Amino acid sequence: MFRAVFQIRSSFRFVAQTFTGKTNLSATSVIPSLFTNLQARHKHEEAEADADEFDKDPNGPPRLFVVQPRFRPDAILKIKLDEALNLANSLEEQRDGYYATTFAEKELPPHLVVQNPAYRITRADTFFGPGTVDNIKCHLNAEDSKGGVDAVFVNGILTGVQQRNLERKWGKAVLDRVGLIIEIFHAHAQTKEAKLQAELAALMYKRSRLVRMRGIDGRFTFGAPGEAEVVSARGRGSGGRGFISGAGETELQLQRRRIIERRNHLLSEIKEVRRTRAIQRASRKRHGGSHGQDMPTVAIVGYTNAGKSTLVSALSDTYLFSDNRMFATVDTKVRNVILPSGKKVLLSDTVGFISDLPVQLVEAFHATLEEVAEADLLVHVLDSSAPNRDEQKESVLQVLQQIGVSKEKLQNMIEVWNKIDLEPDETAVSKQIEEDVDDDSEDWLSPEDGEVKWDDASASFVGWKASEPDQTNPNDLDTSHLEVGSGDQPKDVSNRDQTKPDEPSISHLQVRSGDQPKDVWNSRGVLKGDSEYEPDVKTSALTRVGLQELLHLIDDKLKTEETVERNVFERKWRPPRDHDTGVVVG
């Protein structure tokens, strides 16, 4: 069965050994898992998690409890929650080339929708307010009686301090969105290059999580008691005075140094793998081309799960692994395809993108992404059935810009709407959404208030106006206990004091409406920004619809590109001149 938990545990051991200097760094080591600190800390905190929890089922995928901050309208919440649940279920590692579980048959992970701290005040220490933290703890206790969960996935971005505090309060490892995505990349990576890159991303993420904490005795420390103590003689006599001189290295400094050493090691390995790949790529381009020309490369890009691998498989009549799991592909695969004109091209299927793609991943996967940026033509595959199709499109465009794809290439990019066999009944969807919007319209602030901004890309508010909660109105208090996930969740876990003032509901905070909700949705029932434009081509990779049309389009684009290139060359070419004299040189 699944090895991730096992690996997570072994990575803990590895990191523990590495950071205490008991082992040598090795290229095949697993990533410094996000669960590791927790285990170390909890050895000293009896009231908190049982550290042996992770030993429970070393053969199964980790069981995550999903915490989804609330969004309004509910349609947005549903999109965010669906994605969070999919992410949580995607964390699984292949064994002998197979996943132990079939994704479609997986049960939904237990989950809970809670107040969104972004809608009011995000607490620096615990992200959520104390009422929400307690409420989640109640649910986790209830889960424990049913076999327990290994970790809590908070679908938001936490600071290192928030993560640690929540871990202490809940007695569970906590993963935020960035952490989980990095874990998934690591679990799904198959090739040496992808594994190295995923480890690098995890290492950089871990580095950003090394935080100074107040220990149980009230003193500041760096994690487990004793971590702040001097653990190595390095730095002794380095020239300072008094305490500074000869103080040696604290655990934190030691961890930082080891992370940097490992990072440098990984970077040099990645460089080597990259060099080999560049040679292979050049030779592949040369060998397939006709008339001595290189084969053009076409990179298939898009949001995760859009159907890129399925499309490349269908176009090339070869097999590529495809799955409903998010980030099923982490390793780039290249396939030969013959276009209708007879021209041969290289089609590359690569890693998918997601909103808030961790910067650590973009940096670590730079080599892979660079191939995308260097491709002669890009094909952007979108899942036409996704209700937030344009939001996904925006996320992809952002990453493409981030990795340096030129404006011309973006303009020339072919946009494909895949999964047209799944296209939802638009009338029904938009009707439902409009109903939701009307229902919620009272709750929204008007942008004219100047106190709220709608961020189309992330579908979230930035800034807002909070009214005082009506403490006498139960609807104005924490309602998170009502929004429980999987059917078997306890219904009565939140018998907290409903008049507790620390956790007013968000409902009162999403005050009057301007025309905000109407602006957010269009008639198709998708997020604002979704226009009624048509894509270049519509396909169903599964039923092989639209494939010929797409191949013709690629053919045309590449022809145009050649012509443009030749024209540019002809126009630009002239004998080099000496600028000062105007005399033709040579």
Ligand SMILES: Nc1nc2c(ncn2[C@@H]2O[C@H](COP(=O)(O)OP(=O)(O)OP(=O)(O)O)[C@@H](O)[C@H]2O)c(=O)[nH]1
């Ligand atoms: N109904 C339908 N399903 C599709 C179509 N194309 C792909 N799928 C399914 O969508 C899921 C994701 O497909 P993939 O090809 O793995 O998607 P991807 O874009 O490569 O995803 P990542 O590798 O995770 O980035 C799989 O279960 C496919 O069977 C399509 O045209 N119609």
Ligand SMILES: [Mg+2]
């Ligand atoms: Mg794929």
